[in-house]
Amino acid sequence: MGTYNPLIEPAxxxxxxxxxxxxxxxxxxxxxxxxxxxxxxxxMKKFHDEKLAKK
Known part of the structure; x- marks a missing residue:
């Protein structure tokens, strides 16, 4: 679901x-x-905002 590259600065x-x-x-x-x-x-903010909009 994503990637992490610690070899560049900043990671x-x-x-x-x-x-x-x-x-x-x-x-x-x-x-x-x-x-x-x-x-x-x-x-997480986007997820919570969408969750509240559905109610």
């Missing part, structure tokens, strides 16, 4: 947001580390 993280959002919408529970990465990328 590069690429995330496939669509795939991640599908997994989260289907009930996936990210670990604390993954949740932190997703939060820094803004994915």
């Amino acid at each position: 590069e993280v690429k995330l496939e947001e669509e795939t991640i959002m599908q997994w989260l919408n289907n009930g996936a529970q990210p670990s604390d580390t993954v949740r932190n990465i997703l939060s820094k990328a803004g994915v």
Whole structure:
């Protein structure tokens, strides 16, 4: 669902947001580390905003 390249400065993280959002919408529970990465990328905020908009 993404890649991490620590060999460049700064380290590069690429995330496939669509795939991640599908997994989260289907009930996936990210670990604390993954949740932190997703939060820094803004994915968790987007997920929560979409979740609240559905209600």
